Amino acid sequence: MDFTEVYEDTCSTAAVVVRLGDTNVLRGLIENDRDLEVPDNRGWRPLHEAAHADQQDCLKMLLDAGVEVNVRNYEGETALYLAAEKGHVDCMVLLLEAGADLEIPNNEEATPLLKAVEVGSREVVQLLLDRDVNVNSKFCNGWAPLHEAASQGQADIVRLLVEHGAQLDIRDEYGRTAVFVAAQYGKLECLRILLDESSDNLVNTRTEDGASPLYLAAQEDHLDCVQLLLQRGADANMTTDAAALPVHIAAEKGNYSVLELLVPVTTQEALDRCGMSPIHSAVEGDQPECLQLLIDHGFDVNRQLSWTYSKSFEDRRQTPVYFAVDNNSEECVRILLEAGADPNLDEINCLLMALRHKNFNITKMLIEHGADCNSNFVINTGLFPSTIAFAYEDERLLKLVLDGGAQAETCFLCHIGNGRHPVKWMTSTINDTQFCEYASLHSNKQRAGTMVRLLLDYVGNVQLCSVLKDCVQDKSEWEDIQKISGNPRPLVHLCRLMIRHTLAQGGHLSEKVLKLPLPQVMTRFLLHKDTAYRL
Numbered sequence: 001m002d003f004t005e006v007y008e009d010t011c012s013t014a015a016v017v018v019r020l021g022d023t024n025v026l027r028g029l030i031e032n033d034r035d036l037e038v039p040d041n042r043g044w045r046p047l048h049e050a051a052h053a054d055q056q057d058c059l060k061m062l063l064d065a066g067v068e069v070n071v072r073n074y075e076g077e078t079a080l081y082l083a084a085e086k087g088h089v090d091c092m093v094l095l096l097e098a099g100a101d102l103e104i105p106n107n108e109e110a111t112p113l114l115k116a117v118e119v120g121s122r123e124v125v126q127l128l129l130d131r132d133v134n135v136n137s138k139f140c141n142g143w144a145p146l147h148e149a150a151s152q153g154q155a156d157i158v159r160l161l162v163e164h165g166a167q168l169d170i171r172d173e174y175g176r177t178a179v180f181v182a183a184q185y186g187k188l189e190c191l192r193i194l195l196d197e198s199s200d201n202l203v204n205t206r207t208e209d210g211a212s213p214l215y216l217a218a219q220e221d222h223l224d225c226v227q228l229l230l231q232r233g234a235d236a237n238m239t240t241d242a243a244a245l246p247v248h249i250a251a252e253k254g255n256y257s258v259l260e261l262l263v264p265v266t267t268q269e270a271l272d273r274c275g276m277s278p279i280h281s282a283v284e285g286d287q288p289e290c291l292q293l294l295i296d297h298g299f300d301v302n303r304q305l306s307w308t309y310s311k312s313f314e315d316r317r318q319t320p321v322y323f324a325v326d327n328n329s330e331e332c333v334r335i336l337l338e339a340g341a342d343p344n345l346d347e348i349n350c351l352l353m354a355l356r357h358k359n360f361n362i363t364k365m366l367i368e369h370g371a372d373c374n375s376n377f378v379i380n381t382g383l384f385p386s387t388i389a390f391a392y393e394d395e396r397l398l399k400l401v402l403d404g405g406a407q408a409e410t411c412f413l414c415h416i417g418n419g420r421h422p423v424k425w426m427t428s429t430i431n432d433t434q435f436c437e438y439a440s441l442h443s444n445k446q447r448a449g450t451m452v453r454l455l456l457d458y459v460g461n462v463q464l465c466s467v468l469k470d471c472v473q474d475k476s477e478w479e480d481i482q483k484i485s486g487n488p489r490p491l492v493h494l495c496r497l498m499i500r501h502t503l504a505q506g507g508h509l510s511e512k513v514l515k516l517p518l519p520q521v522m523t524r525f526l527l528h529k530d531t532a533y534r535l
Contacts (some may be wrong), residue, residue: 004042005535012038014046018058019531022506036068043074051079051095055090063098068099076107084112084128087121102133107344109140116156125157136165139211147234150178150194153187160193173208179428183213183229185221196233198312201261203234210241212336218262219257226262227261233267237270238261243308243385244281245270251278251294252285259290275306283323288331301341316347325350325362334360338367349375355397363391363400370507373404384410388455395450403528405504408458411435414465429444436467456484457528460494496526 010130014036015425017025030036033497039045044052047067050059063069072078081099083091090114096102104304106110112134116124125145129135138144146166147159152530158178171177176184178201182191191213195203206212214234226246230236236246246409247266250259259278271277279299282291295301304310304318317323321341324332337343343350344368352369354363368371377386385406402408414436440450456462462470464485472478504514524530 003199007041007337010041015049019053021055021059040432047079049282051083051091056090059091059094078104081112084124087124089123099523100428109138109371114145117145120154122156138169144170146178147181150190155189158190177205180213183225184216186225188224191225200233200459203232212238216309218250218258223257226258236265237267243274247278248281251282253289254287254290256289275309277303279320283320283332286327286329291332291335295339298370301336301339307526319345322346322350324470325353328357328359343371352390367404373406402458405509411455412462418466427454439471440467445471448472453477453481460489460497
């Protein structure tokens with residue numbers, strides 16, 4: 001049964017009459033001793049109807065007839081509670097004069113005072129306070145009238161509650177004070193009143209999870225509240241239980257103006273305690289403007305996560321650039337790399353993550369800034385670069401890593417050759433896997449012709465093992481592959497390989513080639529721009 005929706009067929013005659021305000025009929029019912037306490041499906045009695053509908057005459061008649069003044073409906077609400085909810089002051093006066101208990105809460109422990117504050121009825125609040133109501137009564141979650149007034153920005157009611165003894169340090173079940181709530185919801189005037197009336201320590205009183213009023217104001221981008229809190233002594237270097245500072249959350253949320261305020265008042269000592277840089281936060285939230293602001297203020301783009309933070313990620317990520325790559329945030333990647341971020345510091349190279357996401361632009365940027373094109377995946381390692389395996393499904397990506405110096409010759413170093421290859425792919429473990437075994441997988445075999453043909457442009461004289469031949473013999477590229485692998489490679493091609501191998505030491509192969517004082521035709525030749533596989 002729904003205790004909030006009225007079912008008309010459950011309403012008594014007296015209830016209907018009261019709702020309509022028909023005093024003549026109600027008088028007749030009273031004179032004929034009709035039952036005035038019959039509840040409807042909600043547990044509402046005629047007294048509830050009168051208080052809720054502001055039918056003062058009917059209400060007085062019912063009270064004079066001796067109905068129970070504190071009777072509760074199925075939600076635990078008294079007539080006084082319903083009158084307070086609707087702001088019917090005159091009805092409340094009648095009920096109070098008849099002995100209504102102003103402290104009776106509903107089933108969720110909300111009192112008439114809390115309800116009056118919730119609906120913003122200053123007149124009702126004043127009436128209840130004048131009757132010495134408990135100003136610090138709590139809702140079931142510990143939420144007090146002062147919390148409610150602060151959350152809604154009702155400055156007049158906040159003043160009224162404080163004047164009548166509201167506890168400024170009262171907390172809800174999460175440890176929130178009214179100061180915290182005002183900061184959280186950006187209610188500047190309420191926050192100012194509360195800070196004026198409270199002791200200095202309330203400005204830094206933290207919740208159960210260690211969050212301060214400043215932290216929440218920074219999170220919600222309440223710039224004016226952040227300014228006021230800092231003026232009143234808020235500590236920007238207090239961490240949450242998760243070891244986060246206000247500067248972290250401002251950066252993550254992209255709250256630029258708040259971040260500008262917090263950076264100068266955040267100490268390096270506090271940042272060192274956290275184990276995570278605001279740079280990480282800005283990147284994790286994909287906030288390039290905040291990222292640039294932090295870089296401009298000297299934050300280290302290569303700052304790594306502490307082990308405590310890093311181990312919470314399955315991939316053990318550490319650097320901001322890894323976060324940016326994983327987020328597919330091209331702008332953040334660009335900003336970090338241009339500011340000097342090293343793409344080779346993480347246990348799993350972020351280039352592999354870019355290839356996994358098939359993000360061409362990020363892959364290109366990483367390689368241009370020295371990402372190791374021969375990096376291997378730390379969990380499942382192969383006898384050829386993992387970059388080649390990760391780029392296998394996209395020849396444009398594969399060409400990028402090959403142009404960047406990936407050792408293509410390792411793909412043809414099969415220790416079995418033309419002999420029979422043992423069945424190896426029985427589990428998900430692919431340690432020490434040869435390229436021929438990888439290419440022969442059912443999911444990879446279809447692209448073997450295209451990929452082997454491309455790889456041949458980056459190797460010298462090589463032979464295809466029996467498995468690799470089996471993968472490509474039925475492909476359209478087979479004739480070309482057979483011709484290349486079955487004949488000595490031209491001297492000019494071998495010279496190109498040697499030059500590229502020499503320049504590739506230390507990375508940045510393409511950048512080094514472009515800096516050489518060479519004719520354009522030679523530059524294009526060294527960069528493999530003369531092949532059929534073009535970017």
